[in-house]
Amino acid sequence: MAYRADYYAGLINTLILIFVNIAIWKAIYGEDGSYDGVQLKIVLTYIVLGFLMQSFFIMDDYFIQNKITNGLISTDLLKPISFRLLVFSYSIGASGFKIIMNLVPAIIISLLFFEFLPPFSVSMFILFILSLCLGYLVLYCLNFIVWLTAFWFYQTFSLVTIKDALIAVLSGALIPLWFMPTWLYNFIKLTPFDSIYYIPITIYLGQTPSNEIMTCLLKQVLWIVLLTVIGHFIWKAATKKLVVQGG
Amino acid sequence: MPIIEVSNLTKDYKLNVRKKGLLGSIQSLIIPEYKMKRAVEKISFTIEKGDMVGFIGPNGAGKSTTVKMLTGILTPTDGEINILGMSPSKQRKKIATKIGVVFGQRTQLWWDLPVSDTFDLLKSIYRISDSAYKKNMEMFNELLGLKEFITQPVRQLSLGQRMRADIAASLVHNPDIILFDEPTIGLDVIAKEKIREFIKVVNKEKNTTMLFTTHDMMDIEKTCKRMIIIDHGTIIYDGTVNEIKEKHGKKRTIVAEFAQNINNIILPEGVEITEEADNKKHMQFNRDEVQVSEVISYLTSKYNILDLTIKEPEIESIIREIYEGGIDYDKTVSGDSEEVISEQLGVSR
Numbered sequence: 148m149a150y151r152a153d154y155y156a157g158l159i160n161t162l163i164l165i166f167v168n169i170a171i172w173k174a175i176y177g178e179d180g181s182y183d184g185v186q187l188k189i190v191l192t193y194i195v196l197g198f199l200m201q202s203f204f205i206m207d208d209y210f211i212q213n214k215i216t217n218g219l220i221s222t223d224l225l226k227p228i229s230f231r232l233l234v235f236s237y238s239i240g241a242s243g244f245k246i247i248m249n250l251v252p253a254i255i256i257s258l259l260f261f262e263f264l265p266p267f268s269v270s271m272f273i274l275f276i277l278s279l280c281l282g283y284l285v286l287y288c289l290n291f292i293v294w295l296t297a298f299w300f301y302q303t304f305s306l307v308t309i310k311d312a313l314i315a316v317l318s319g320a321l322i323p324l325w326f327m328p329t330w331l332y333n334f335i336k337l338t339p340f341d342s343i344y345y346i347p348i349t350i351y352l353g354q355t356p357s358n359e360i361m362t363c364l365l366k367q368v369l370w371i372v373l374l375t376v377i378g379h380f381i382w383k384a385a386t387k388k389l390v391v392q393g394g
Numbered sequence: 395m396p397i398i399e400v401s402n403l404t405k406d407y408k409l410n411v412r413k414k415g416l417l418g419s420i421q422s423l424i425i426p427e428y429k430m431k432r433a434v435e436k437i438s439f440t441i442e443k444g445d446m447v448g449f450i451g452p453n454g455a456g457k458s459t460t461v462k463m464l465t466g467i468l469t470p471t472d473g474e475i476n477i478l479g480m481s482p483s484k485q486r487k488k489i490a491t492k493i494g495v496v497f498g499q500r501t502q503l504w505w506d507l508p509v510s511d512t513f514d515l516l517k518s519i520y521r522i523s524d525s526a527y528k529k530n531m532e533m534f535n536e537l538l539g540l541k542e543f544i545t546q547p548v549r550q551l552s553l554g555q556r557m558r559a560d561i562a563a564s565l566v567h568n569p570d571i572i573l574f575d576e577p578t579i580g581l582d583v584i585a586k587e588k589i590r591e592f593i594k595v596v597n598k599e600k601n602t603t604m605l606f607t608t609h610d611m612m613d614i615e616k617t618c619k620r621m622i623i624i625d626h627g628t629i630i631y632d633g634t635v636n637e638i639k640e641k642h643g644k645k646r647t648i649v650a651e652f653a654q655n656i657n658n659i660i661l662p663e664g665v666e667i668t669e670e671a672d673n674k675k676h677m678q679f680n681r682d683e684v685q686v687s688e689v690i691s692y693l694t695s696k697y698n699i700l701d702l703t704i705k706e707p708e709i710e711s712i713i714r715e716i717y718e719g720g721i722d723y724d725k726t727v728s729g730d731s732e733e734v735i736s737e738q739l740g741v742s743r
Contacts, residue, residue, distance in 0.1 A: 218500060219500070220467075221462065221465075221467050221497070221500075222500070222501075222502045224465075224466070224467045224486065224490075225465055225467065225490055225495050225502065226490055226519055227487045227488070227490035227491045227519065227520065228487070228490075228519060229487065386469060386483075387469045387483075389467065389468060389469070
């Protein structure tokens with residue numbers, strides 16, 4: 148019962164957020180439906196797509212922290228399995244569940260009630276799916292680094308909150324990055340954040356010129372590699388630091 | 395070639411010193427103060443294949459820390475561990491297939507899953523062959539009675555059942571070494587006995603090397619021949635259980651019930667009264683100084699005695715005295731564990 152209530156609440160939450168944001172953007176655009184040369188329809192599709200992605204991009208930020216604070220991490224480390232793979236599989240599994248249970252109903256409702264443009268073309272859609280998967284991995288690698296700080300701080304709530312805020316603003320999940328001031332936009336391009344939401348969504352919308360798509364995908368891959376390497380070193384340091392709580 | 399080799403193992407913990415009160419909290423927030431605590435200090439020992447070794451010490455002596463370092467969960471600050479030629483903190487996954495660990499205080503079973511599912515999961519995690527798995531499960535059913543509760547979720551098990559399942563789970567992959575961290579904690583006498591018996595059978599049949607930490611001296615007496623006592627992070631004794639009894643258990647107590655109350659009893663030299671109640675008297679003496687038979691014949695010849703018993707000190711009271719520092723342990727005498735092991739095995743290696 149408790150789980151069922153949680154599930155419906157999560158679904159309603161996604162829909163309310165989409166609805167509110169659509170209302171905000173419609174208000175900004177006013178009557179004429181065009182602002183800075185960008186069509187309202189494109190922005191709305193961007194927003195809806197962003198929230199649909201967020202519905203399954205959300206990961207359990209306290210999975211590692213809980214294992215450390217209650218000491219159960221020792222049980223995992225006693226098994227001949229890779230702890231990092233365990234965490235990754237858990238995240239993939241949870242996201243898979245959310246795709247089936249949250250995303251599918253949310254897509255159906257969005258298609259029925261919200262103005263939602265189809266993908267620019269079939270090939271763009273395939274590239275979008277690929278870029279989406281890469282975006283997920285970038286987010287995961289970034290999250291993993293933040294989660295690992297639990298080995299030092301035990302309580303990571305503040306750090307997770309800061310991370311979430313940064314992602315919400317800088318990744319283009321809430322506001323399309325083309326509305327950002329140029330200097331900020333250029334700065335974000337140097338960070339891994341735009342790889343998470345902005346790149347996949349603009350590919351879907353056909354806003355990325357086809358000759359730049361490969362560069363964007365390559366950029367995503369590069370960030371995955373770089374963040375994985377950083378995560379690897381932090382993990383090595385974390386295992387040295389580990390203090391098993393209680394007993 | 396010893397199966398476990400530990401040399402100069404040291405582990406430091408960094409503790410955050412918290413000051414009292416609101417001002418103190420703010421102070422430790424701005425200028426945190428740390429204190430280093432040495433949990434384990436330069437301990438060395440070796441364990442041979444098939445040995446059963448008790449690892450005892452008071453709370454906070456460093457037992458669990460040592461066990462965790464042996465499994466590779468904790469990385470030692472200094473010193474070396476060699477298990478089957480591998481270093482646990484560097485080759486954790488490889489070693490995990492060779493060892494089994496039982497933590498009495500926390501379960502390794504999946505809390506919400508039925509016991510049988512846990513075993514199925516372990517089977518695939520450790521890649522156990524069907525035949526070996528079946529054989530082991532039969533053995534566990536027979537000796538630990540897993541069948542009674544194998545379909546229940548772990549959270550519904552009693553402590554005794556959970557412990558039995560935990561021990562079986564740590565053995566299902568036929569490990570070469572099993573580390574028990576207080577396996578009998580909180581169990582009743584019968585459950586304890588059952589687990590000890592099981593451990594003994596496994597040790598005999600599979601020649602599994604076992605290291606125990608426990609506070610229950612009966613566990614050690616009934617299962618292990620050798621024991622290592624650790625206190626304040628250092629080893630203060632490493633030798634056989636019998637030897638420590640011999641060395642430190644020299645005191646004998648005669649409890650005699652006299653026919654009438656004797657107020658000023660005259661005793662041989664070296665014998666003193668430790669307790670008196672009605673006609674019963676407890677008389678203590680050192681076995682090396684006074685002969686038991688002498689005391690008895692002296693007493694019987696002089697007084698009318700109704701009942702007489704001789705008490706040997708129990709291992710528990712000896713250990714208590716060691717913890718309290720009553721017995722000055724002389725390292726040079728029985729520190730030679732090599733000799734002790736060969737004695738224990740009784741065979742040439």
